[in-house]
Amino acid sequence: MSVPGGGAIRVVLADDQELVRSGFAAILDAQPDITVVAEAADGVEAVERIRWHRPEVALLDVRMPTMDGIEAARIVCAETRTRVVMLTTFDRDDYVYDALYAGASGFLLKSVRRDDLVHAVRVVAAGAALLAPTVTGRLIADLIRHRPRQQGPSAERLAGLTGRERETLRLLGRGLSNAEIAAAMTVSEHTVKTHVSNVLAKLHLRDRVQAVIVAYETGLVGSR
Incomplete structure (x- = not known):
């Protein structure tokens, strides 16, 4: 798989652990359709190199010196079209939620298998969310339930x-695929794709991951 329009998928890797960076870079560079164009040891370096190279995908460690991955993700997602994936141990890493809300397209455990790492980069470069919708929904529900409520989007948003777009958002929040949403709403998948695009545009969201977050934060989907 290559990026839309042809060419290799360009990746910037940022992690303060050199062994992690070099290991991931070796795996990705071994693929014919992926090229690691730069590495960084902290968030400041990561932002600079992403601004310079404008890669399709950036892999950012959550916890880095100088500037952490969350702030780096917030800047990158606001300034560029690079899609961000957070790297984390996720033992008790509630910061992942902040990164997703900042615009990241998902997360990877640092213990990720070789094939899953490669697959993740390809999926995100193609414009999809990294996680399966049901996994994303469970993750976000769990994080919201176990952290203090912060000011977020209200139902007025x-x-x-x-009505159809609101129902689409609710079903997205429940983790349904386009095909499942189409069946639930008795419409075509093409119509669902239109509704999803409208929801993302009207709410100024980057992708389905952020749509799931909004569905939970506004109470459209319960976080029991």
């Missing part, structure tokens, strides 16, 4: 959505 959904006022601009049509």
